[in-house]
Amino acid sequence: MSERVFFSYARYALVEALRIAGVERDNVVLVPNLICRDVFSAIDAVGATTKNYPITHSLCIDPEFRFPAARAIIVVNYFGFPADLDAFEIAGLSRDTIIIEDNAHGWLSRDHQGRLLGERTTLGITSFRKTIRTPDGAYLSWSPDVRIDTQRVPAQPPCRESRIPTTYLARRWVDRFGRRTRLPLLQLARWATRFARVLGGKSAVNDDPRLEFELPAVREPHALSLQLFGAVDQGAEIERRRARFRRCVEIAEEHGVRPAQSDLGEAVSPQGFPFWGGTGNERAFTRAVRKAGLGDIVSWPALSARSEVPDESDLRSLKIVNFLQ
Numbered sequence: 001m002s003e004r005v006f007f008s009y010a011r012y013a014l015v016e017a018l019r020i021a022g023v024e025r026d027n028v029v030l031v032p033n034l035i036c037r038d039v040f041s042a043i044d045a046v047g048a049t050t051k052n053y054p055i056t057h058s059l060c061i062d063p064e065f066r067f068p069a070a071r072a073i074i075v076v077n078y079f080g081f082p083a084d085l086d087a088f089e090i091a092g093l094s095r096d097t098i099i100i101e102d103n104a105h106g107w108l109s110r111d112h113q114g115r116l117l118g119e120r121t122t123l124g125i126t127s128f129r130k131t132i133r134t135p136d137g138a139y140l141s142w143s144p145d146v147r148i149d150t151q152r153v154p155a156q157p158p159c160r161e162s163r164i165p166t167t168y169l170a171r172r173w174v175d176r177f178g179r180r181t182r183l184p185l186l187q188l189a190r191w192a193t194r195f196a197r198v199l200g201g202k203s204a205v206n207d208d209p210r211l212e213f214e215l216p217a218v219r220e221p222h223a224l225s226l227q228l229f230g231a232v233d234q235g236a237e238i239e240r241r242r243a244r245f246r247r248c249v250e251i252a253e254e255h256g257v258r259p260a261q262s263d264l265g266e267a268v269s270p271q272g273f274p275f276w277g278g279t280g281n282e283r284a285f286t287r288a289v290r291k292a293g294l295g296d297i298v299s300w301p302a303l304s305a306r307s308e309v310p311d312e313s314d315l316r317s318l319k320i321v322n323f324l325q
Contacts, residue, residue: 080271160220255285299320
């Protein structure tokens with residue numbers, strides 16, 4: 001059983017993982033080019049530099065790529081599907097490079113060997129707030145069998161007991177009411193918010209560039225987040241997600257939409273259903289998914305200029321039916 005320290009956001013868990021790994025100023029951290037820009041704020045916080053490694057259309061590492069020397073590497077379990085860790089050894093990753101498993105999408109998910117994602121490497125980070133609706137919530141994990149400098153392991157930050165954010169309460173109420181009535185209330189609320197932003201002369205989406213360079217204001221997790229985390233019926237949540245995924249596959253086939261991942265295996269608990277935008281009859285697929293109440297559809301990720309994904313790459317068209325509720 002791995003040990004854990006909880007934080008408000010996975011970015012803080014990543015900062016601590018980098019410090020435990022001995023990453024210091026100007027050390028190199030290898031990062032996949034397909035990654036949300038927020039990750040760079042954690043790397044910047046320890047003063048490290050990044051080098052990209054390429055991800056292919058199959059969401060795997062490019063088999064022709066050979067890794068440069070680096071202190072650490074971030075390996076991503078995209079959408080809760082396990083990254084093939086053996087492929088990194090085949091591609092020439094140095095044994096001196098510490099692997100940090102980015103499991104922001106995969107709480108409750110396991111690989112084909114039954115190992116929990118986020119706990120298969122020296123260090124792992126998991127963001128459970130992307131699986132269940134909580135004010136915040138993430139954790140850093142490590143195995144007691146792995147040799148790490150325990151002096152660098154942070155103490156558990158105290159939980160916040162502050163007032164629960166009104167925005168969180170509103171979203172939770174709208175989501176629950178929408179699921180009971182089958183009305184697309186979250187989508188309508190999101191549309192209204194974007195419309196209001198445009199009327200106010202702003203961009204439709206709150207695309208704050210500071211997220212790439214600044215950590216969130218609060219490091220400590222909210223007490224409610226840990227309470228909700230502990231109360232989850234994990235078996236029921238896993239089956240709910242797998243059932244929704246299977247239904248999304250059926251709808252995608254009906255409308256010619258191509259999934260980015262389609263094989264659940266025996267133990268994957270997916271964050272959602274990832275698919276390639278611009279394939280098939282995407283509009284009909286979107287309507288069918290929303291009518292079935294399977295989840296909201298969002299684009300992923302918000303890329304940084306440092307990600308070096310070519311403008312013409314299909315990776316920029318990734319979307320996901322998000323199963324968060």
